[in-house]
Amino acid sequence: MFHKIPKEQNLIVILDDDKDVQFSLDSLLRSVGFTTFIFSSTDEFLTTPLPPQACCMLLDVKLGNVNGLDFLEEMAQRGLTLPVIIITGHGDIPMAVRGIKSGATDFLSKPYKDTVLLNAIADSLEKWRNNQESQEKKKQATDYYATLSQREKEVMECIISGLMNKQIADRLGISLITVKIHRAHIMKKMHAQSLADLVRMSEYLNLHNKEISRYKNK
Amino acid sequence: MRHLSLLFIVLLSLSIFCFTLLPPRHDAFSVLYVIVIFLVSQAASRHVIKLIACLCIGLSVFSFSLVHRDDIVHGPYTRLALSIFAILLVTLLALRNQRITEALAKQKRILAHADRMLTLGYLSASIAHEINQPLTAIRTYAHSGVRWLKKTEPDLTEALHCFGSIEKNSQRAESIIGNIKNLAQKKSGIPEQISVHQIIQESCDILKNEISNKKINVIFNPSGQDIQFCAVRIEIQQIFINILMNAIQAFKESIPNNFIHIRVYDMTDRENFFAIHVVDNAMGFIEATPENIFDAFFSTKQNGMGLGLTICKGIIEAHGGRLIAEHNKLKGAKFIIQLPKHVS
Ligand SMILES: Nc1ncnc2c1ncn2[C@@H]1O[C@H](COP(=O)(O)OP(=O)(O)OP(=O)(O)O)[C@@H](O)[C@H]1O
Ligand SMILES: [Mg+2]
Numbered sequence: 001m002f003h004k005i006p007k008e009q010n011l012i013v014i015l016d017d018d019k020d021v022q023f024s025l026d027s028l029l030r031s032v033g034f035t036t037f038i039f040s041s042t043d044e045f046l047t048t049p050l051p052p053q054a055c056c057m058l059l060d061v062k063l064g065n066v067n068g069l070d071f072l073e074e075m076a077q078r079g080l081t082l083p084v085i086i087i088t089g090h091g092d093i094p095m096a097v098r099g100i101k102s103g104a105t106d107f108l109s110k111p112y113k114d115t116v117l118l119n120a121i122a123d124s125l126e127k128w129r130n131n132q133e134s135q136e137k138k139k140q141a142t143d144y145y146a147t148l149s150q151r152e153k154e155v156m157e158c159i160i161s162g163l164m165n166k167q168i169a170d171r172l173g174i175s176l177i178t179v180k181i182h183r184a185h186i187m188k189k190m191h192a193q194s195l196a197d198l199v200r201m202s203e204y205l206n207l208h209n210k211e212i213s214r215y216k217n218k
Numbered sequence: 219m220r221h222l223s224l225l226f227i228v229l230l231s232l233s234i235f236c237f238t239l240l241p242p243r244h245d246a247f248s249v250l251y252v253i254v255i256f257l258v259s260q261a262a263s264r265h266v267i268k269l270i271a272c273l274c275i276g277l278s279v280f281s282f283s284l285v286h287r288d289d290i291v292h293g294p295y296t297r298l299a300l301s302i303f304a305i306l307l308v309t310l311l312a313l314r315n316q317r318i319t320e321a322l323a324k325q326k327r328i329l330a331h332a333d334r335m336l337t338l339g340y341l342s343a344s345i346a347h348e349i350n351q352p353l354t355a356i357r358t359y360a361h362s363g364v365r366w367l368k369k370t371e372p373d374l375t376e377a378l379h380c381f382g383s384i385e386k387n388s389q390r391a392e393s394i395i396g397n398i399k400n401l402a403q404k405k406s407g408i409p410e411q412i413s414v415h416q417i418i419q420e421s422c423d424i425l426k427n428e429i430s431n432k433k434i435n436v437i438f439n440p441s442g443q444d445i446q447f448c449a450v451r452i453e454i455q456q457i458f459i460n461i462l463m464n465a466i467q468a469f470k471e472s473i474p475n476n477f478i479h480i481r482v483y484d485m486t487d488r489e490n491f492f493a494i495h496v497v498d499n500a501m502g503f504i505e506a507t508p509e510n511i512f513d514a515f516f517s518t519k520q521n522g523m524g525l526g527l528t529i530c531k532g533i534i535e536a537h538g539g540r541l542i543a544e545h546n547k548l549k550g551a552k553f554i555i556q557l558p559k560h561v562s
Contacts, residue, residue, distance in 0.1 A: 018351050018355075020351065020352060020355040020383070020386070020387050020390065021351055021354055021355050021358075023355075023383065024354070024355040024356075024358035024359045024362065024383065024387075025358060027358070027359060027362040027363075027366075027376065027379065027380055027383075028358050028359075028361055028362035028365070030362075030376075031362045031365035031366050031369075031373075031376065032365065062347070062427075062430070064430055065430050065433045065434075065435075065474070089346075089347045089350045089351070089354075090343065090346065090347060090350075110350050110351075110353075110354040111350065111353050111354035111356075111357040111358070112354070112357075112358075113357075113361070114358065114361035114362070114365070
């Protein structure tokens with residue numbers, strides 16, 4: 001399951017107000033090679049800076065007077081991003097739905113089997129990594145896109161909608177040569193190797209404009 | 219105390235006996251033995267009452283034979299018969315009274331037990347949660363113990379720690395079950411020395427899930443000296459659980475400024491009494507008054523039995539104390555428990 005836990009991502013945060021449950025989780029996670037960071041209350045968690053190795057959080061629903069699900073929403077509002085696995089003593093379906101909607105990656109009910117918990121952690125980490133990657137790509141695309149001029153943005157919109165150079169020139173009322181120059185600049189500024197690359201990036205940017213179509217415009 | 223009353227009864231019987239023998243040697247005084255029986259019946263068991271009745275009849279006959287020894291054949295037998303008849307009648311009444319009192323006490327015990335079972339019903343979800351915690355820890359430690367041992371280089375220290383923790387957590391589960399058993403038992407037990415602070419704390423612990431579900435802030439600062447008094451533990455616990463449970467149920471919303479304030483202090487205007495205030499800022503008495511809430515089967519709750527406060531009042535009054543309800547000044551309800559420090 002965990003063939004190799006990367007050193008830079010091996011810290012699991014445990015937020016549970018029950019000492020015995022905390023320490024048992026700590027023992028189990030350490031036995032498979034993780035390190036742990038234990039908190040008993042949400043206040044304690046919010047006032048302590050997390051080390052960058054933190055990669056996942058196990059969150060109990062009952063934390064004294066605080067509801068773990070409420071806290072999950074608060075975390076999102078505060079911009080605390082970390083994959084969260086909700087653990088509850090008496091999970092019902094509405095609770096699970098709410099947890100997942102608030103961004104939890106998994107939902108376990110106590111007592112759990114070790115393999116179930118560890119699988120949930122492995123899945124969360126994987127999901128998180130994929131998500132992280134696409135987040136990074138999105139950020140990169142946005143940064144590149146910001147360097148384009150207004151005209152180039154217009155041209156790019158047309159390109160990704162599949163218009164040919166000639167159609168673009170007609171549509172924007174510019175010469176074919178200019179379109180070609182813009183096109184070259186766009187490819188360079190967006191660091192795109194191919195048209196497919198450019199289209200993929202535009203997906204992250206949500207650029208697709210339904211108004212523009214290669215066929216309708218004829 | 220007991221010895222004193224016993225001595226008094228013995229002295230009384232003897233003086234009645236002497237009275238019949240003293241001049242003018244009137245054996246009609248034998249009828250006064252009914253006082254002895256009446257007094258005995260206040261405290262003694264049925265066997266003792268019967269025994270004392272026989273003794274009194276014996277004494278009457280004895281004094282009759284002494285008074286009329288000159289002419290025992292022509293003695294006033296009707297008078298003796300009347301005395302004995304009076305003694306028998308009072309004994310019978312005393313026995314009957316005792317039976318009814320016992321039956322009543324039994325009914326009260328059954329009712330108190332039913333009320334405790336009802337409380338356990340309310341608490342079932344919390345109890346399940348409370349037992350689930352150590353169970354979760356046990357299972358997790360068992361798994362991690364195996365993992366530490368199965369490593370290429372087994373870590374015995376860690377594994378031993380797991381086994382120790384399994385033991386510790388099974389004790390935790392056991393003690394929760396022990397608490398439930400105590401609440402569920404039929405007998406109410408014998409009086410013992412009780413610390414007020416401790417029993418309030420224990421009751422809050424039993425209800426801690428209910429309290430946190432409603433986000434209630436329980437303010438109980440046991441400042442000053444703890445008060446010790448003698449009572450049946452489970453009965454006193456039932457008082458606090460019922461009153462706290464009512465307060466918890468009176469909160470309709472889970473919001474952070476919900477509170478229950480508990481205060482214990484010596485009463486200045488009543489010597490040897492102490493008082494406990496339980497104040498909440500919930501909805502207060504709606505469709506109820508501070509008077510009628512103590513009526514049996516009065517409840518404003520959908521599935522309430524309306525017995526909680528009736529039983530609390532009964533227990534407190536049996537201990538020689540008082541239970542009072544009031545509207546709290548701003549919002550909510552206030553319950554005042556007054557109890558004597560030394561209950562005989
Ligand atoms: N703290 C409180 N705040 C508001 N109302 C209360 C409070 N305590 C008691 N009451 C009122 O008194 C009534 C009687 O209480 P009692 O404990 O005798 O019965 P119950 O709680 O309704 O039912 P049971 O205790 O048998 O489950 C309640 O129904 C409620 O209306
Ligand atoms: Mg009640």
